[in-house]
Amino acid sequence: MSWQQRIEQTLHHRQQQGLLRRRLAVSVSPHASLALGEQHFTHFSSNDYLGLSHHPAVIDAWCKGAQKWGTGAGASGHVTGYSPCHQLLEQTLAEWLGFPRAILLSSGFAANQALIFALAESSDTLIADKLMHASLQEAATLSPARYRRFPHNSLDGLARQLGATETKNRLVITEGVFSMDGDQAPLAAISEMCREHQAWLMVDDAHGVGVLGDEGRGSCAQQQIKPDILVVTFGKALGVSGAAILCSNAVAEYLEQSARHLIYSTALPAAQAEAVLTSIDIVRQQPEYRLKLAQNISDFRTLCLQQGIALTDSLTAIQPVIIGDNHRALAVAQSLQSAGYWVQAIRPPTVPVGSARLRITLSAAHSTEQIIGLVEALHHAL
Known part of the structure; x- marks a missing residue:
């Protein structure tokens, strides 16, 4: 089969299964609004959990x-x-999140893959939650290490995998908040299990940092643990873009020597780092954004319960409605769009x-x- 035939057959098959994806050029505005051409919607599909992407101080x-540093970094950080x-942002992240070092990368995807x-190495074992992010799944699969998975959030499953592996170096990988289900990992129990088995723990807290814990320090702070490695991103609650790996001095030095995504990629623009620094300051100093988000989550769940809309157990900003x-x-997503509410079907x-x-993702930017209105439209669409 030629490439052309394979491509056409794959696209046809995805179309028949309702799996064809399309990008749409939309304009996102403050107050959780979105426009597609001349149509306007209330936006419930963003990871901008605190609404900081349009905060005047972050934009400023x-x-x-950009005026001070230019629009681009112009080279790898190693050049x-x-x-x-950049140095100040790494130091601020390390101090805020309680680690010796932070290493900046261009995205959460790049950070996860750079680390793994x-x-x-081939003598190591990676033990990961089955629902971890695609970036981690791909990196674990392509790495030379043994790759084992345990059922989602299953402590028994993790214990079995730890007990069944004899390699000296074992890295347990999970997320603080899972991006599609919105539920949280039992990090305290996982951390204790890792200590008992002398395994390292890595937590991807892309959807927890900025939202959970004291000063928005994230899932690990909320559950009072400190993993060996923490990955955070700036494109969700912080409203910007980019990511960082938080770790020990030795791991940071090792990544500076070995992480190809770091060494061979142009660094984040310094202007972007300035925006992230401002977002961090807002998160730490102005808890009203997190409080507003928490109230919106509570209101949404209460209203859905009153309307008989079935939800999962998620208590985070990510509120999936399983179809x-x-x-x-x-079809349900299209019905909501017809009513003026932008919600993506996953x-x-x-x-x-x-x-x-x-x-459905909630934000501090949403009004009551x-x-x-969303819950009423959802009730009619279902």
């Missing part, structure tokens, strides 16, 4: 940073792309087969009236 910091602003590819069938999920392979869903 980026603009002033000339590492500025005093640099760290894992099951791909075509049905798309289908396999992003989620397991048979669990297509609406991934917007949430009431």
Whole structure:
């Protein structure tokens, strides 16, 4: 079969299964609003959990940073792309999150892959939650290490895998908040199990940092643990873009020597680092954003309960409504859009087969009236 035939057959098959994905050029505005052409919607599909992507101080910091540092870093951090602003952001992250060092990368995807590819060797074992992010799944699969998985959030499953592996170096990988289900890992119990088995623990807290814990320090702070390695991203609650690996001095030095995603990529623009610094300051100093988000989550769940809308046990900003069938999920999402509410249908392979869903995400930017309207529209669509 030629490439052309293979491509056409794959696209046709995905179309028949309701799995074809398309990018749409939308305009996102403050107050959780979104426009597609001349159509306007209330936006419930963003990871901008605190609404900081349109915060005037964050925007001003980026603009002033561009004036000071230019629009791009111009090189890898190992050449000339590492500025005093990058250094300050790494130091701020390390102090805020309680680690000796932080290493900046361009995205959470890059950070996860940089870490696994640099760290894992053939004599090592990676033990991961089955629902961990695609970036981690791919890196673990392609690494030379043994790769084992345990059922989602199953302590018994993790214990079995730890007991069945005899390699000296074992890295347990999980997430603080899972991106499609919105549930949280039992980090305290996992951390204790890792200590008992002398395994390292890595937590990807992309959806927890900035939202959970004292000063928004995230899932690990909320559950009072300190993993060996923590990955955080800036494109969710912090409202910007980029990521960081938090770790020991030795691991940071090792990554500086070995992490190809770090060594061979142009560094983040310093202006972007300025914006992230401002977002961190807002998160730490202004808890009202987190409190507003918590109230919105509570209001949404209460209203859904009153309308008989089935939800999962998630208590985070990610509130999935499981539909099951791909075509049905798309139809419900379209019904919500017709009512003026932008909610994406998430289908396999992003989620397991048979669990297509609406991934509703709440933000501190949503008003009570917007949430009431969404729940009413959802009730009618279902």
